[in-house]
Amino acid sequence: MTVTRRQLLKTSLGVSLAASLPLPLLNAWADESRQASTLPLAIHSQEGPHRLDVEVAETVSQRQRGLMEREHLPEARGMLFRFESEQPAGNAFWMYRTLIPLDIAFINGEGRIVAINTMQPCASDTPRECPAYPAGASYHAALEVNAGYFAERGIQVGDCVSVPALAGFCRPDA
Incomplete structure (x- = not known):
């Protein structure tokens, strides 16, 4: 040629x-x-299973970007942040360049929610001026959804999160 x-x-x-x-x-x-893949996820609480479709952030760059600059997140959607190893209790998420309020559930290696925080958008153009939201407990994954989602459905610490496609996390209590 x-x-x-x-x-x-x-x-x-x-x-x-x-x-x-x-x-x-x-x-x-x-x-x-390398867009994040989307998977179905279920949260098992006293009020029954709550199903979401979640984007899975597995790479460092996907986790760093998260839900930044999104103006809307549909009600039954979220983002699951997966880590290769257990993250220390002091590791935190922040809301720099995130436009919508979010709830975050930190999930341990057995698939149980170990902490829940509500995070407000940060209007600052300076990242260091945005508050950090630490888990307060070690975790293997974190799930972000619209603010109020967990409270409205009675989801709380100790509830089980399962991701069937990953054969993962926990089995709900019988």
């Missing part, structure tokens, strides 16, 4: 343009191709 001058010029301009872009912008473009 012979390369024409036009193809060579296009390729060289594309490489030059990509090389001149800031690394965070290139990473953002790369992340767009």
